[in-house]
Amino acid sequence: MTARQDEISPGSSGRTAQRRRTREAILAATKRLLADGHTPSIDEIAVDADVSRRTIYMYFPTLDQLLVDATSGLLSERTIEALLGSPDFETDPLDRVDEFAKSLLGMAPQALPLARTIMRLTVDTELPADAARRGYRRIEWLGRVLEPLRGQLRDEQFERLTSALAVVLGWEAMIVLQDTRGLDSADEERVIRWMARTLVTAILDEPAS
Numbered sequence: 001m002t003a004r005q006d007e008i009s010p011g012s013s014g015r016t017a018q019r020r021r022t023r024e025a026i027l028a029a030t031k032r033l034l035a036d037g038h039t040p041s042i043d044e045i046a047v048d049a050d051v052s053r054r055t056i057y058m059y060f061p062t063l064d065q066l067l068v069d070a071t072s073g074l075l076s077e078r079t080i081e082a083l084l085g086s087p088d089f090e091t092d093p094l095d096r097v098d099e100f101a102k103s104l105l106g107m108a109p110q111a112l113p114l115a116r117t118i119m120r121l122t123v124d125t126e127l128p129a130d131a132a133r134r135g136y137r138r139i140e141w142l143g144r145v146l147e148p149l150r151g152q153l154r155d156e157q158f159e160r161l162t163s164a165l166a167v168v169l170g171w172e173a174m175i176v177l178q179d180t181r182g183l184d185s186a187d188e189e190r191v192i193r194w195m196a197r198t199l200v201t202a203i204l205d206e207p208a209s
Helices: 015-035 042-049 053-059 063-078 080-084 093-106 108-122 136-145 155-168 171-180 185-204
Strands: none
Touching: 015 042, 015 053, 015 063, 042 053, 063 080, 063 108, 063 136, 080 093, 080 136, 093 108, 093 136, 093 185, 108 171, 136 155, 155 171, 155 185, 171 185
């Protein structure tokens, strides 16, 4: 008999990978149920993902957090994933970052309210050390966007650029520009795209060691 995903021994090898797969299975089940046109219950998600209710709450302390994360994932699949998977996606690193910024900003009217909710629900929540961090999709996206630079930059430069862009190309930056600076969408886009391009240009201009 095949073990259920939440019955893997905590001490077994591959525990971190198994936790990641379990989390992905929970999110995938939630997205499937949401795509059917109704808001699923914890019990429905547990059955679809083949995990227990307890396991779901290990990864998502509230149903609201899970639903928001899954809804955000559905939205990004139609926008960011479509861009990154397109054969016409730019090859020049500077253009790739700019196109990514434009796509991220383009889905902001729908995604930013979800992002505010995710931040509110997770800011004081303690999850296991190997659980996915808030904004995990952003780091995976940036890795794909910056892929052409992996052989051009030192590892330290690549990681530093990824960290810097994670600050600039995220919902937190948009919230600051809207709430603190009071910028409209056009000015917000201009500032964020300028910051992203400036970071890439600066690291490419660094002298070789």
